[in-house]
Amino acid sequence: MAEISLKPSFIPKAKEKEPFWNNFGAYLSIFLVIASVIAYVVFYQLSATQNIKNRELSKKIESAKIDEKNWKEKELIKYKNKIDAFAYLLGQHKKASGIFTFLERTVMPEIVMQNFEANTESNVIIMNGVGKDYYTVAQQILIMKKDPQVSNVRLEDVNLTGEKKVSFKLTATLKPDAYNFPKK
Protein backbone atom coordinates (compact mmCIF):
# COMPACT_ATOMS: atom_id res chain seq x y z
CA MET A 1 0.00 0.00 0.00
CA ALA A 2 1.36 3.20 -0.93
CA GLU A 3 2.18 5.52 1.83
CA ILE A 4 0.50 8.72 1.87
CA SER A 5 2.70 11.46 3.24
CA LEU A 6 0.95 13.56 5.75
CA LYS A 7 3.87 15.95 6.11
CA PRO A 8 2.86 19.46 5.64
CA SER A 9 4.17 20.78 2.46
CA PHE A 10 5.07 24.48 1.75
CA ILE A 11 3.28 25.71 -1.23
CA PRO A 12 4.49 29.25 -2.11
CA LYS A 13 1.62 31.45 -2.46
CA ALA A 14 1.75 34.16 -5.05
CA LYS A 15 2.36 37.47 -3.31
CA GLU A 16 -0.58 39.80 -3.49
CA LYS A 17 0.37 42.73 -5.65
CA GLU A 18 -0.11 46.16 -4.15
CA PRO A 19 -2.27 48.36 -6.27
CA PHE A 20 -0.27 50.50 -8.68
CA TRP A 21 -1.80 53.79 -7.48
CA ASN A 22 -0.53 53.16 -3.93
CA ASN A 23 3.15 53.29 -4.93
CA PHE A 24 2.60 55.94 -7.54
CA GLY A 25 0.78 58.11 -5.02
CA ALA A 26 3.61 57.65 -2.53
CA TYR A 27 6.31 58.55 -5.10
CA LEU A 28 4.25 61.49 -6.30
CA SER A 29 3.83 62.81 -2.77
CA ILE A 30 7.59 62.45 -2.13
CA PHE A 31 8.18 64.29 -5.38
CA LEU A 32 5.83 67.03 -4.16
CA VAL A 33 7.90 67.50 -1.01
CA ILE A 34 11.13 67.65 -3.02
CA ALA A 35 9.52 70.00 -5.55
CA SER A 36 8.38 72.32 -2.76
CA VAL A 37 11.88 72.43 -1.32
CA ILE A 38 13.44 72.98 -4.76
CA ALA A 39 10.89 75.71 -5.52
CA TYR A 40 11.76 77.41 -2.26
CA VAL A 41 15.48 77.26 -3.04
CA VAL A 42 14.88 78.54 -6.59
CA PHE A 43 12.72 81.48 -5.47
CA TYR A 44 15.11 82.24 -2.64
CA GLN A 45 17.90 82.54 -5.17
CA LEU A 46 15.77 84.52 -7.63
CA SER A 47 14.69 86.95 -4.87
CA ALA A 48 18.29 87.44 -3.80
CA THR A 49 19.37 88.13 -7.38
CA GLN A 50 16.44 90.51 -7.95
CA ASN A 51 17.22 92.29 -4.70
CA ILE A 52 20.80 92.90 -5.80
CA LYS A 53 19.57 94.08 -9.19
CA ASN A 54 17.08 96.50 -7.57
CA ARG A 55 19.75 97.91 -5.30
CA GLU A 56 21.98 98.49 -8.30
CA LEU A 57 19.12 100.21 -10.13
CA SER A 58 18.45 102.46 -7.14
CA LYS A 59 22.13 103.37 -7.02
CA LYS A 60 22.11 104.12 -10.75
CA ILE A 61 19.06 106.41 -10.32
CA GLU A 62 20.75 108.23 -7.45
CA SER A 63 23.97 108.63 -9.39
CA ALA A 64 22.00 109.81 -12.44
CA LYS A 65 20.47 112.50 -10.24
CA ILE A 66 23.82 113.76 -9.01
CA ASP A 67 25.48 113.41 -12.37
CA GLU A 68 27.72 116.35 -13.24
CA LYS A 69 25.51 117.46 -16.11
CA ASN A 70 22.57 117.93 -13.76
CA TRP A 71 23.68 121.42 -12.78
CA LYS A 72 22.24 122.34 -16.15
CA GLU A 73 18.81 121.30 -14.96
CA LYS A 74 19.24 123.44 -11.86
CA GLU A 75 20.28 126.37 -14.04
CA LEU A 76 17.27 125.75 -16.26
CA ILE A 77 14.92 125.82 -13.25
CA LYS A 78 16.63 128.99 -12.04
CA TYR A 79 16.06 130.64 -15.41
CA LYS A 80 12.46 129.47 -15.52
CA ASN A 81 11.83 130.97 -12.08
CA LYS A 82 13.56 134.16 -13.10
CA ILE A 83 11.56 134.43 -16.33
CA ASP A 84 8.31 133.81 -14.41
CA ALA A 85 9.19 136.44 -11.79
CA PHE A 86 10.29 138.88 -14.48
CA ALA A 87 7.08 138.31 -16.45
CA TYR A 88 5.02 138.97 -13.32
CA LEU A 89 6.91 142.17 -12.45
CA LEU A 90 6.74 143.35 -16.04
CA GLY A 91 2.99 142.77 -16.00
CA GLN A 92 2.76 145.04 -12.95
CA HIS A 93 5.19 147.61 -14.37
CA LYS A 94 3.55 151.03 -14.68
CA LYS A 95 4.17 153.93 -17.00
CA ALA A 96 4.46 156.57 -14.31
CA SER A 97 5.58 159.22 -16.80
CA GLY A 98 2.04 159.02 -18.20
CA ILE A 99 0.95 161.17 -15.26
CA PHE A 100 2.43 164.21 -17.00
CA THR A 101 0.42 163.56 -20.15
CA PHE A 102 -2.62 163.42 -17.88
CA LEU A 103 -1.70 166.70 -16.17
CA GLU A 104 -1.01 168.47 -19.44
CA ARG A 105 -4.36 167.28 -20.72
CA THR A 106 -6.47 168.09 -17.68
CA VAL A 107 -4.93 171.06 -15.88
CA MET A 108 -6.19 174.37 -17.25
CA PRO A 109 -3.64 177.06 -18.15
CA GLU A 110 -5.41 179.40 -15.69
CA ILE A 111 -4.52 177.10 -12.80
CA VAL A 112 -1.13 177.48 -11.13
CA MET A 113 -0.01 174.22 -9.66
CA GLN A 114 1.89 174.56 -6.37
CA ASN A 115 2.34 171.00 -5.19
CA PHE A 116 1.70 167.73 -6.83
CA GLU A 117 1.94 164.14 -5.66
CA ALA A 118 1.07 160.97 -7.54
CA ASN A 119 1.07 157.52 -6.03
CA THR A 120 1.14 154.86 -8.73
CA GLU A 121 0.33 152.06 -6.27
CA SER A 122 -2.87 153.57 -4.89
CA ASN A 123 -3.59 155.51 -8.12
CA VAL A 124 -4.25 158.62 -6.05
CA ILE A 125 -3.06 162.07 -7.06
CA ILE A 126 -3.05 165.06 -4.74
CA MET A 127 -2.75 168.50 -6.20
CA ASN A 128 -2.50 171.92 -4.57
CA GLY A 129 -3.25 174.77 -6.93
CA VAL A 130 -4.44 178.32 -7.27
CA GLY A 131 -7.13 179.57 -9.63
CA LYS A 132 -8.05 183.12 -10.43
CA ASP A 133 -11.64 182.60 -9.14
CA TYR A 134 -14.15 180.01 -7.98
CA TYR A 135 -15.49 179.59 -11.49
CA THR A 136 -12.04 178.53 -12.76
CA VAL A 137 -11.63 176.03 -9.92
CA ALA A 138 -15.09 174.59 -10.62
CA GLN A 139 -14.21 174.25 -14.32
CA GLN A 140 -10.98 172.52 -13.37
CA ILE A 141 -12.86 169.98 -11.28
CA LEU A 142 -15.36 169.34 -14.05
CA ILE A 143 -12.58 168.78 -16.59
CA MET A 144 -10.95 166.25 -14.31
CA LYS A 145 -14.23 164.49 -13.56
CA LYS A 146 -14.96 164.11 -17.27
CA ASP A 147 -11.55 162.61 -18.03
CA PRO A 148 -11.88 158.92 -18.99
CA GLN A 149 -8.89 157.96 -16.78
CA VAL A 150 -10.38 159.46 -13.62
CA SER A 151 -12.70 157.46 -11.40
CA ASN A 152 -13.17 159.94 -8.57
CA VAL A 153 -12.40 163.60 -7.81
CA ARG A 154 -12.66 165.17 -4.40
CA LEU A 155 -12.17 168.84 -3.57
CA GLU A 156 -10.77 168.87 -0.05
CA ASP A 157 -9.88 172.42 0.76
CA VAL A 158 -10.83 175.74 -0.84
CA ASN A 159 -9.57 179.10 0.42
CA LEU A 160 -9.71 182.65 -0.79
CA THR A 161 -6.19 184.06 -0.67
CA GLY A 162 -5.12 187.61 0.15
CA GLU A 163 -4.61 188.24 -3.57
CA LYS A 164 -8.32 187.43 -4.16
CA LYS A 165 -7.39 184.15 -5.75
CA VAL A 166 -8.79 180.74 -4.88
CA SER A 167 -6.42 178.11 -3.56
CA PHE A 168 -7.56 174.52 -3.45
CA LYS A 169 -6.51 170.99 -2.66
CA LEU A 170 -7.80 168.29 -4.94
CA THR A 171 -7.59 164.54 -4.59
CA ALA A 172 -8.32 162.38 -7.60
CA THR A 173 -8.33 158.64 -7.95
CA LEU A 174 -7.31 157.33 -11.32
CA LYS A 175 -8.58 154.14 -12.89
CA PRO A 176 -6.35 151.08 -12.40
CA ASP A 177 -5.27 151.09 -16.06
CA ALA A 178 -4.24 154.75 -16.00
CA TYR A 179 -0.55 153.88 -15.77
CA ASN A 180 -0.58 150.89 -18.06
CA PHE A 181 1.83 150.79 -20.93
CA PRO A 182 -0.05 150.99 -24.23
CA LYS A 183 -0.58 147.49 -25.64
CA LYS A 184 1.09 146.90 -28.99
Added chain:
Amino acid sequence: MKQPILIIIVCILASGFIFKVFTWPKIQEFEALRKNGTVLERNLKETREHFNKAEQYYEELQRNNKAALEKIDEALPNEIFVPELGNHYQSIANSAGMVLDSMNIGKPTVGIIPKDSVSPTAADILKSISAYPVNAQTTGYYSSFKHLLFLLERSGKLIDITKVSFTASDKQNVTNKFTVETKTYSLK
Protein backbone atom coordinates in the same frame (compact mmCIF):
# COMPACT_ATOMS: atom_id res chain seq x y z
CA MET B 1 6.42 50.05 -0.40
CA LYS B 2 5.28 49.61 3.11
CA GLN B 3 2.42 51.75 4.35
CA PRO B 4 2.18 53.92 1.24
CA ILE B 5 -0.96 55.60 2.47
CA LEU B 6 0.86 56.89 5.52
CA ILE B 7 3.74 58.09 3.32
CA ILE B 8 1.30 59.82 1.01
CA ILE B 9 -0.45 61.58 3.88
CA VAL B 10 2.81 62.62 5.57
CA CYS B 11 4.35 63.82 2.31
CA ILE B 12 1.27 65.77 1.25
CA LEU B 13 1.12 67.41 4.66
CA ALA B 14 4.85 68.13 4.59
CA SER B 15 4.77 69.56 1.08
CA GLY B 16 1.72 71.66 1.96
CA PHE B 17 3.51 72.98 5.02
CA ILE B 18 6.71 73.77 3.13
CA PHE B 19 4.79 75.45 0.31
CA LYS B 20 2.60 77.50 2.62
CA VAL B 21 5.26 78.51 5.12
CA PHE B 22 8.38 78.87 2.94
CA THR B 23 7.82 78.68 -0.79
CA TRP B 24 4.67 80.78 -1.27
CA PRO B 25 5.99 83.78 0.74
CA LYS B 26 9.23 83.56 -1.29
CA ILE B 27 7.23 83.53 -4.53
CA GLN B 28 5.31 86.59 -3.37
CA GLU B 29 8.52 88.31 -2.28
CA PHE B 30 10.09 87.59 -5.64
CA GLU B 31 7.01 88.88 -7.47
CA ALA B 32 7.08 92.11 -5.44
CA LEU B 33 10.82 92.53 -6.08
CA ARG B 34 10.34 91.88 -9.78
CA LYS B 35 7.58 94.51 -9.98
CA ASN B 36 9.75 96.94 -8.02
CA GLY B 37 12.61 96.19 -10.41
CA THR B 38 10.39 97.05 -13.39
CA VAL B 39 9.41 100.34 -11.75
CA LEU B 40 13.05 101.14 -10.97
CA GLU B 41 14.09 100.37 -14.55
CA ARG B 42 11.38 102.71 -15.83
CA ASN B 43 12.45 105.37 -13.32
CA LEU B 44 16.05 105.09 -14.40
CA LYS B 45 15.06 105.43 -18.03
CA GLU B 46 12.83 108.42 -17.30
CA THR B 47 15.51 110.06 -15.12
CA ARG B 48 18.09 109.70 -17.86
CA GLU B 49 15.66 111.01 -20.48
CA HIS B 50 14.71 113.91 -18.20
CA PHE B 51 18.29 114.99 -17.64
CA ASN B 52 19.17 114.55 -21.30
CA LYS B 53 16.23 116.78 -22.23
CA ALA B 54 17.21 119.32 -19.56
CA GLU B 55 20.74 119.37 -20.97
CA GLN B 56 19.38 119.79 -24.48
CA TYR B 57 17.04 122.66 -23.46
CA TYR B 58 19.80 124.35 -21.49
CA GLU B 59 22.14 124.25 -24.46
CA GLU B 60 19.40 125.52 -26.80
CA LEU B 61 18.61 128.33 -24.36
CA GLN B 62 22.25 129.32 -24.13
CA ARG B 63 22.68 129.13 -27.90
CA ASN B 64 19.54 130.92 -29.06
CA ASN B 65 18.48 133.20 -26.20
CA LYS B 66 21.71 134.29 -24.58
CA ALA B 67 21.07 137.99 -25.22
CA ALA B 68 17.55 137.79 -23.79
CA LEU B 69 18.82 135.93 -20.72
CA GLU B 70 21.50 138.55 -20.15
CA LYS B 71 18.85 141.28 -20.34
CA ILE B 72 16.69 139.45 -17.81
CA ASP B 73 19.75 138.99 -15.58
CA GLU B 74 20.39 142.71 -15.75
CA ALA B 75 16.75 143.61 -15.12
CA LEU B 76 16.36 141.17 -12.27
CA PRO B 77 19.81 140.34 -10.85
CA ASN B 78 20.47 137.65 -8.27
CA GLU B 79 21.89 140.22 -5.94
CA ILE B 80 21.96 144.01 -5.84
CA PHE B 81 25.23 145.73 -5.17
CA VAL B 82 24.10 148.99 -3.58
CA PRO B 83 26.94 151.28 -4.82
CA GLU B 84 26.39 150.00 -8.36
CA LEU B 85 22.66 150.70 -8.00
CA GLY B 86 23.40 154.24 -6.77
CA ASN B 87 25.65 154.76 -9.75
CA HIS B 88 22.92 153.51 -12.08
CA TYR B 89 20.44 156.08 -10.74
CA GLN B 90 23.01 158.84 -10.85
CA SER B 91 23.90 158.16 -14.45
CA ILE B 92 20.20 158.14 -15.41
CA ALA B 93 19.69 161.47 -13.61
CA ASN B 94 22.71 162.92 -15.43
CA SER B 95 21.45 161.64 -18.78
CA ALA B 96 18.09 163.30 -18.13
CA GLY B 97 19.75 166.58 -17.20
CA MET B 98 18.70 166.48 -13.57
CA VAL B 99 20.81 167.11 -10.51
CA LEU B 100 20.60 164.30 -7.99
CA ASP B 101 20.48 166.16 -4.66
CA SER B 102 20.10 163.17 -2.39
CA MET B 103 19.24 159.55 -2.64
CA ASN B 104 18.30 156.90 -0.14
CA ILE B 105 18.49 153.19 -0.85
CA GLY B 106 16.46 151.48 1.84
CA LYS B 107 16.53 147.99 3.29
CA PRO B 108 14.96 145.48 0.94
CA THR B 109 11.66 143.82 1.71
CA VAL B 110 11.65 140.15 0.87
CA GLY B 111 8.65 138.65 -0.88
CA ILE B 112 5.96 140.13 -3.05
CA ILE B 113 2.30 139.51 -2.35
CA PRO B 114 0.64 139.00 -5.72
CA LYS B 115 -2.23 141.33 -6.55
CA ASP B 116 -3.98 138.83 -8.79
CA SER B 117 -4.39 135.12 -8.26
CA VAL B 118 -1.29 133.23 -9.32
CA SER B 119 -0.31 129.58 -9.28
CA PRO B 120 1.27 128.19 -6.07
CA THR B 121 4.60 127.83 -7.91
CA ALA B 122 4.50 131.46 -9.02
CA ALA B 123 3.57 132.54 -5.47
CA ASP B 124 6.64 130.65 -4.20
CA ILE B 125 8.87 132.38 -6.72
CA LEU B 126 7.47 135.80 -5.75
CA LYS B 127 8.42 135.05 -2.14
CA SER B 128 12.08 135.04 -3.23
CA ILE B 129 11.99 138.52 -4.75
CA SER B 130 13.63 141.34 -2.77
CA ALA B 131 12.32 144.84 -3.42
CA TYR B 132 14.75 147.71 -2.74
CA PRO B 133 13.14 151.09 -2.12
CA VAL B 134 15.13 153.91 -3.72
CA ASN B 135 14.03 157.48 -3.04
CA ALA B 136 15.68 160.35 -4.85
CA GLN B 137 15.43 164.12 -4.56
CA THR B 138 16.34 165.90 -7.74
CA THR B 139 16.49 169.40 -9.07
CA GLY B 140 15.87 170.40 -12.64
CA TYR B 141 13.40 171.51 -15.20
CA TYR B 142 9.97 169.98 -15.61
CA SER B 143 10.86 168.61 -19.06
CA SER B 144 14.06 167.05 -17.67
CA PHE B 145 12.13 165.39 -14.87
CA LYS B 146 9.68 163.96 -17.39
CA HIS B 147 12.67 162.59 -19.26
CA LEU B 148 14.09 161.19 -16.03
CA LEU B 149 10.90 159.22 -15.39
CA PHE B 150 10.90 158.04 -18.98
CA LEU B 151 14.50 156.78 -18.61
CA LEU B 152 13.82 155.16 -15.23
CA GLU B 153 10.83 153.18 -16.41
CA ARG B 154 12.69 151.98 -19.49
CA SER B 155 15.99 151.33 -17.74
CA GLY B 156 17.86 148.06 -18.12
CA LYS B 157 17.13 147.40 -14.47
CA LEU B 158 13.50 146.82 -13.66
CA ILE B 159 12.50 150.00 -11.81
CA ASP B 160 8.95 150.68 -10.68
CA ILE B 161 8.09 154.29 -9.91
CA THR B 162 5.81 154.26 -6.91
CA LYS B 163 5.49 157.95 -6.09
CA VAL B 164 6.24 161.22 -7.80
CA SER B 165 5.96 164.63 -6.18
CA PHE B 166 7.09 168.14 -6.88
CA THR B 167 6.72 171.68 -5.69
CA ALA B 168 6.35 174.13 -8.55
CA SER B 169 7.83 177.57 -8.58
CA ASP B 170 5.77 180.62 -9.49
CA LYS B 171 8.40 181.71 -11.94
CA GLN B 172 8.70 180.30 -15.44
CA ASN B 173 11.84 178.52 -16.65
CA VAL B 174 13.37 177.89 -13.26
CA THR B 175 14.47 174.64 -11.75
CA ASN B 176 12.15 172.85 -9.36
CA LYS B 177 12.55 170.20 -6.70
CA PHE B 178 11.25 166.79 -7.67
CA THR B 179 11.03 163.67 -5.58
CA VAL B 180 10.72 160.23 -7.03
CA GLU B 181 10.19 157.04 -5.04
CA THR B 182 11.00 153.82 -6.80
CA LYS B 183 11.47 150.12 -6.26
CA THR B 184 13.96 147.86 -7.91
CA TYR B 185 14.21 144.10 -7.53
CA SER B 186 16.49 141.13 -7.18
CA LEU B 187 15.71 137.43 -7.20
CA LYS B 188 17.69 134.97 -5.06
